[in-house]
Amino acid sequence: MVRNIRQIIGSGHGVVAEVREVAIIASTTKRKIGVRMKVVGYADRFSVAAGETIQFKVSCELPVYRADIVRLIHGDPNPRGPGFKEELVDTPVSREYPGRVQKLHTGSYVLVPDSPRLTPSAGITLCAWIWPTTPQKGVQGIVTKWSHEQGYGVFIDENGELAFWLGDQTGQVVRIRSGKPLRAREWYFVCASYDAQHGSVSLYQMPQRAWPQDESEVRVQHTVPRALLVPHSADLLMAASWTDAGNAVPTVGCHFNGKLDQPCLFGRALAQEEVVSIQRGASPLAFGSALIAAWDFAADIASTQITDASPHRLHGETVQMPTRGMTGHNWTGQETDYRNAPQEYGAIHFHDDDLEDASWETDFAWTLPQGLKSGVYAARLRTDGGEDHVPFFVRPKKGAPTARALVLLPTNSYLAYANEQLKLSYRLAPNQTTRGAETPEDQYTAENGLVSLYDCHTDGSGVCYSSRLRPIMTLRPKYYTRILGCPHQLPADLHLIDWLEAQGHDYDVITDEDLQLEGLELLAPYKVVLTGSHPEYWTAAMLTSAKTYLQRGGRLMYLGGNGFYWVTALDPARSHVVEVRRWGGIRAWEAGPGEYHLSTTGELGGIWRFRGKSPQQLVGIGFTAQGFDHSRPYRRQPGSFDPRAAFIFAGIGREELIGDFPSLVLNHGAAGFELDRADFALGTPPHALVLASSFGHTDAYQHVVEEVLVSNSRQGGSVNPLVRADMVYFPCANGGAVFSTGSIAWCGSLSFNDYDNTVSRVTGNVLRRFLEDTPLP
Secondary structure, three states: OOOEEEEEEOOOOOOOOEEEEEEEEOOOOOOOOOOOOOEEEEEOOOEEOOOOEEEEEEEEOOOEEEEEEEEEEEOOOOOOOOOEEEEEEEOOOOEEEEOOOOOOOOOOEEEEOOOHHHOOOOEEEEEEEEEEOOOOOOOEEEEEEEEOOEEEEEEEOOOOEEEEEEEOOOOEEEEEEEEEEOOOOOOEEEEEEEEOOOOEEEEEEEEOOOOOOOOOOEEEEEEOOOOOOOOOOOOEEEOOEEEOOOOOOOEEEOOOOEEEEEEEEEOOOOOHHHHHHHHOOOOHHHHHHHEEEEEEOOOOOOOOEEEEOOOOOOOEEEEOOOEEEEOOOOOOOOOOOOOOOHHHOOEEEEOOOOOOEOOOOOOEEEEOOOOOOOEEEEEEEEEOOEEEEEEEEEOOOOOOOOOOEEEEEOHHHHHHOOOOOOOOHHHOOOOOOOOOOOOHHHHHHHHOOOOOOOOEOOOOOEOOEEEOEOOOOOOOOOOOEOOOOEOOOHHHHHHHHHHHHHOOOOOEEEEHHHHHHHOHHHHOOOOEEEEOOOOOEEOHHHHHHHHHHHHOOOEEEEOOOOOOOEEOEEOOOOOOEEEOOOOOOOOOOOOOOOOOEOOOOOOEOOEHHHHOOOHHHHHOEEEEEEOOOOOEOEEEOHHHHOHHHHHHHOOOOOOOOEOOOEOOOOOEOOEOOEEEEEOHHHOOOOOOEEEEEEOOOOOOOEEOHHHOOOOOOOOEOOOOOOOOOEEEEEEOHHHOEEEEOOEOOHHHHOOHHHHOOHHHHHHHHHHHHHHOOOOOO
16 A cells, blocks of 8 residues: 655563483583574473473574483583583483574563554544653654554654654554654653644653753644544554564564653543643543543552553553663652652663563473483584573472482572673773683674673663573573683583582582572472572572571581672562662662662662671671682681581691682682672671681782772772682581582582592582581581
8 A cells, every 4th residue: 555654843572211321522612603593492491390391492593403301410611621511311302393483572562452442533642751761763662553554653753853653544644753852861741642623733742851942842733634543453552663564464663762651541632731731740530531541650560560540441561571660750769669659650661672581482392201310401402503502400399309418509690690791891800801702692692682680771771680581592501601711600500510420419409499489398308408609699588598497407508609699589470580679789780769679579679788688697708809810729717727627628738728720710719700708797607617718819809899988999809808708617506507618610620630629628528517417516
């Protein structure tokens, strides 16, 4: 159909499986650099037990790929270590599958199902407060019911100006523009009205802050064709629009970056004085039968629900999880908790790269057989010139532990770092560059706009939600983080899994999500719980479970650094999502004023230390420094010679350094990357023994910002004694105990010299003793 488009410029997203082979690969390369990811996947869950089913969703550029299930043992291909190890598991799903491309559609919005009320015939008025963050990025929908050049909508156009579009089934299209661009990060009251009987359009672009000769303030009126409002079946969208892109079925696009507050819709053209009254705070409900919908974003903040406060109840739903609990245009600053002043938190911040659920179709599913060993597994996907591993975690059946030791895998932290894009200058020293080359995984992440909790959205605002229902390219066994040139998170935690296997220790695994959902009952059967290398993101419920576990005689081995740091929430309704609001600690971004409370739970975000729950209270040590050049060894302290600690240092000489040899993390030394120290003023138990401390760190290691109250030049490792890792041991009530190492790099040293080294010896001494039933000294 030929379109007649007028553009008017105004003035103003059941059998035990058989192990068939063990693959051990030692290679100097992790991936072929410059090769694209030809096959990519993700699973519908992280944790799964015998009898349960896990679904895999795959995108493949080639006609065929092969899927196999493997048990992951050691993910690091560094030739200085044991090499990459995986066991092939015989399963009915191990075979070839047809390939097909599944795309990622990012960008958040609100969808309101179509209703006849949403297309009034006599006239229409749309009003909203907007806070655009990238007004110059191109066409962005504000409130739209627009598809195939029909319907209506308020937009920001390609020139960064407010626009109102109208189109009917005959091909008539009218686009009214304000003629003046919007300013970024400025609140505007915007309104568009159309009188269908008289063919008159009014457009209002009114900044909240009035300045003399403000050219962004515009009120325009134009005469256009009459009767442009016709029945139209498209659902109404906010912060986006339907786009045709030559397809018969429209898709959602034209995503808006910024905040949207108090959108409302009327069934007639409001007079100018009525529009101004709404801008000044008049309730849309006061307009009686003229009101079609008044969406209240301050209601149901923790949910996907969008509530229409009008009698018509034209409710909607958020899609791809825009950020809620955000300050609105009327925030006074008198209250910083949205629960106490919801009327001032009526804004939602939308982003064109939000992605809660990729919503790919399932390619194959596997029901786990009885008797399958608990551990770390993956669906290994291979095609010509391409490979991907999709990890998942096999936990024991509920109430049926298979070992006395439990590895708690820090999946909250995996999600926090998921798809980190390295847009962080703060993590590099002035003379430091990334150590690793860009991999196909990095390329896929960048090309698809995937982001982590360490990145910012395209509009510069911090990413505060992360989901596992999408490809996570950093969650791959062979992946090296580019800033370090070595493993981090899951690939680094496989150093511990490999050590347990090599030393013949039986163990079960669970995830943070399991602990959050099941609590103390999940920990109670185990004699010992071992953490991963970087368990940074803990929820309040997880902390309570760990504390109670220790009080009841449990034993904890904290084998990492920078643990128990950020206040974290798993969405109670969507446990695949974690949320943080950053402030107060070392941070990649900071939440805006008044936006420190988590939308999913309402609790105050930031670091646990500022909530009165410092890591020292739980494990004796807490975050003190970070650096990325290389690690250092530990030197024994007086506490190591206490008779209570004798079992820990069996086979260790009095003057022998611990971890003074090559490592798989930062090349050399057991104490590095991020370090924790004991501090009795912050809650280290008074009877805790400081067993050993690292020394000799360079100025690439800097003291944490939360303890630097006045800027100075003496925070580096060469001058500040607080830049160190402390190894700590202390007993708890009822036979419980804690052993903490205070270094992310610790587990990277376990395998040196065929596992015969000081780090392996100390770790083994503690684990064997903690597994015993006899009381600890």
